[in-house]
Amino acid sequence: MPQLDTSAWSITILSMVLALFIMFQLKVSKYKYPEIPEPKPLSSPKKPMPWEEKWTKVCSPLLLPQQ
Template sequence: MPQLDTSTWFITIVSMIMTLFIVFQLKVSKHLYPWNPETKSATMLKQPNPWEKKWTKIYSPLSLPQQ
């Protein structure tokens, strides 16, 4: 039974890692980053929820006057 030839594995793995690194660097270098990023304020503006726009009252059966 013939043995598996592993003599080219090192070159294959190293070249694959170098290729992935170069491709990643090219992808990152094409991305445009803002020159002066502005910090966002820590206080969040309160957005009204759809159910807060309309006033509704829920009546509990126990809170209704007895008849």
Template sequence: MPQLDTSTWFITIMSMIMTLFIMFQLKISKYLYPSSPESKAMNTLKQLNPWEKKWTKIYSPLSLPQQ
């Protein structure tokens, strides 16, 4: 029974890894990414809700003094 020749496996595997790496790099380089990921400033007017127009204080029953 003949022996399996494994002398070329290293070169084959390394060339496959290099080829995959180059292909992925070429595929990724096609995309355009924004220069800065900061969000754009939007000029929106803040609308006040009815409960923001007046200052109120809510007392919880546990914070009231004992009677």
């Protein structure tokens, strides 16, 4: 049974890693970073709840007769 020739594997793997590294660097270099990063506000503006926007009638419970 013939043995598998693995002499070229190291060159193939190294060239593949190098090519992937170069492609990744080119992809990252196209990204535009913001020049002046601005901090996000710590407190988000309060968003009204749906039930706060509508007017609802407040009904008091029926008063029990006094004893």
